[in-house]
Amino acid sequence: MNAPRRLAVLIFALALGACSPQKAEPLKAKAPAGPPPALAWAYPDAPEAPLPDYPPGPQHLPGIDRVVSSAELNDPAHPVDWTPDRHPAPPAVVGHRRPGGPAPCAECHFYNGVGFVGAADLAGLPAGYITQQLAEFRSGRRVSSQRANRPDTEEMIAVAKGLTEAEAAQAAAYYASLPRRPFVRVVETDVAPAARANHWGWQELIPDAPPQPLNGGVVEVAEDWPRMLLRDPRTGVVAYVPRGAIARGEALVRTGGPAAQPCASCHGADLKGREGVPPLAGRSPAYLVRMLWDIKSGARSGPAVAQMLVPVSDLTPAQIIDIAAYLGSRTP
Template identity: 35%
Template sequence: MKLPHLIFSTLIITTSPSFADNTIPGAPDWSTPARGVATEAHTTDIKLTLEGSSKQYTQAEIDDKFSAPDWFPQQHAPMPEIVQFGKKPKVWACASCHLASGFGHPESSTLAGLTESYMVQQLEAFASGQRIDYSGHMNRMAPLMTKQEMQAASKWFASLTPRSFITVKEVNTVPVTYVDSTRMRQVDLTKNTEEPIGNRIIEVAVDKEIIHKRSPYGQFISYVPQGSIERGQALVKTGNGKTIPCASCHGSDLTGSSIGPSLAGNFGIYTVRQLHGFKAGTRNSPQSAMMKPVVAGLNDNDIVDIAAYLSSLPIAK
């Protein structure tokens, strides 16, 4: 009997192998998620669809790191080989993590809206070890990319149109969550309870089934502590006696300038990781030197507040 066109999923608690992550000293564990022990199993041989797309992929095809799903190919220029297919055996397709929109997920980063030159610089820093990726993936892959591949990938992602896809909510409590085997945080539906947010940023998908399909335009909720946006705004705009205004390098609307990348609308936990990386020296390229005095006077609360405010800003130019 032919099965209906559905995904069947169940929550399975398994013991997973240990994965070596790179430590970013000072960064909180929730901002550098290790692979979790809880994962969701899906049937892998049924063709899946996404609203508005004529494409169909099985879950196995969607999860293939060497063939990124492209649900809406008409919405962008053709992907370079390195972006769509990677380079076996070790360089994954760039779009398999950063998506065909460049929006990415909380455990990776948003590339749409960044400049080609900035992204090439970062790939070179990953390759040299001057910038450390907490997951280790970029430090493994970047040294195996040619200069031409770095330029092709960066030029393509720079051509994508940035747009807002994160809703920031100030809360006192958040749903209980877990980190799955892809390092993404998921709401634990088996508990259906909440816990204090504390000094954390908790980011989850609005519709995790769409995210599992690696939709390029999936929406996320970023839960942040009460009052963090206003406090972060003061730090970002004036420095509040602890740092310098971000607009001096990143543009008046914080969507980037000739010397600083876009900060607006990115995932909060990504921003937290990077600010701690500048403080700890795991971002240590020549381009990072300007950030060291900027972060020197910031404490953990300040970093969360800044990240919350930046996530709340519109990303579109």
């Protein structure tokens, strides 16, 4: 399958980890508990279907002085880099698939680390945390709470197993060097544009369909789907969350919720991370929900999540949504 039809959401590392991951003992993964009905939207189960074809002929994006051919857009071994002058020179593993090697990182995370809708935001994550998470994927200590592993998780496990140690270190150092930028717009509402699940885990708008009630969930879609499909690194996502979620989430984050362990105690007062602890502010709410539940359910284990087990243990699905909404609304 070619790049625009795969666009697999390669989940690398997300900042839900640890205060001192190096000192924690590795934990063995257990059989995870599947997501509850209230979080089913975060684990969409849909058959694989092709994405729309690119418009015929050469393509360009507003404000970028470059023309890209359809052959370039359809080359999964060499993801298009629309803005090579706006980031450091990437290592080969980020932008090219070596013979017999795994998918290049930029296929889903782009060259700026933000990536396709639903993908993990890698920009500015500590390099050690990224390499640690690659090791967790390889070891089987990081899977999905979905009954059968999500396709994107299976893809990431395969990528992690296909990387050499040098490639993993190079990719981690590259993405750690990139600045973080706002790419999530959180909107509180009772209804949201109608959306359907994609096989790879993200949501797509349903053209001409009436708005749908949120019913306590989250609808997260690309701000501009045609530009996202063309792999525009400047576009982002909009997350529709329940009314009042941001304020409720702020209270939970500040107090620590049932466990009384405030997020700032490890992730910094501004939730932008510190030392080896990854940032939380400005991340995708849908992705945060999955990671919190995956930790709670046992799908994520190992030293990087050891300190998270107590904080998430008594969180309800509604509280997880509220926390994710608040964190997503913060400036990265």
